[in-house]
Amino acid sequence: MTVELHHFRRDDAPGLRQLLLDLYTDVYVGDPVGDTAAFGERLDRWCTSPTWECVIGYDGQEAVGYAFGSPLPPDTDWWTRTAPHLSLDWIAETGSRTFTLAELGVRKPWRKTGxxxxxxxxxxxxxxxxRAVLRVLTSRTCLVEHYESWGYAHVPPAPAEGVRKVCAMVLALPIKA
Known part of the structure; x- marks a missing residue:
């Protein structure tokens, strides 16, 4: 199995929309958090960013997974929705400070292959x-552990915060090979 990776940008997004929807549906088949309609809405919002980028893996002609995101714009509410307790120094965005890994998914036959x-x-x-940031469901401990193994750290939680359903994780860039 040789998976080739292909890069795409915002101008490519309209032609990728159905493929990404199909991939998402296959990645989350049978998973209660998989909501293709909600994913389509998120995808449409992300793709409007002029700096949106995407990588799709292909095994021959078959798409096996995707990863996409874009830098947080200066007027983002990402941090206030994710971790409103953080200091202004932490959450101040310039449009070139933080890249958000919005989505990452791999179809089942290609999982655990790297x-x-x-x-x-x-x-x-x-x-x-x-830095790069992402959100992950805290109940997905395997995913949290994978991201930790890639160098991500948990964004500091609020001191009195209870059990969180979603946590933010941050990775210093550039990444180390």
């Missing part, structure tokens, strides 16, 4: 931002 890590690294390696 494809996710390769797509992740391929997407982030050329980034010039200081």
């Amino acid at each position: 494809v996710a890590r390769r797509m992740h690294h391929e997407l982030l390696a050329p980034r010039t931002e200081a």
Whole structure:
């Protein structure tokens, strides 16, 4: 199995929309958090960013996974929705400070083959931002552990915060190979 990685940008997004929807549906088949309609809405919002980038892995002609995101714009509410307790120094965005890994998914037959890590690294390696961030369901402990093994750290939680359903994780850029 040789998976080739292909880069795409915002101008490519309209032609990729159905493929990404199909991939998402297959990645989350049978998973209660998989909501293709909600994903389509998120995808449409992300794709409007002029700096949106995507990596899709192909095994021959078959798409096996995807990773995409874009830098947080200066007027973002990402931090206030994710971790409103953080200081203004932490959450101040310039449009070139933080890259958000919005989505990463791999179809079942290609999981545990290193494809996710390769797509992740391929997407982030050329980034010039200081950090990358993502959100992950805390109940997905395997995913949290994978992200930790790739160098991500948990964003500091609020001192009195109870059990969180979603946590933010941050990775210093540039990534180390």
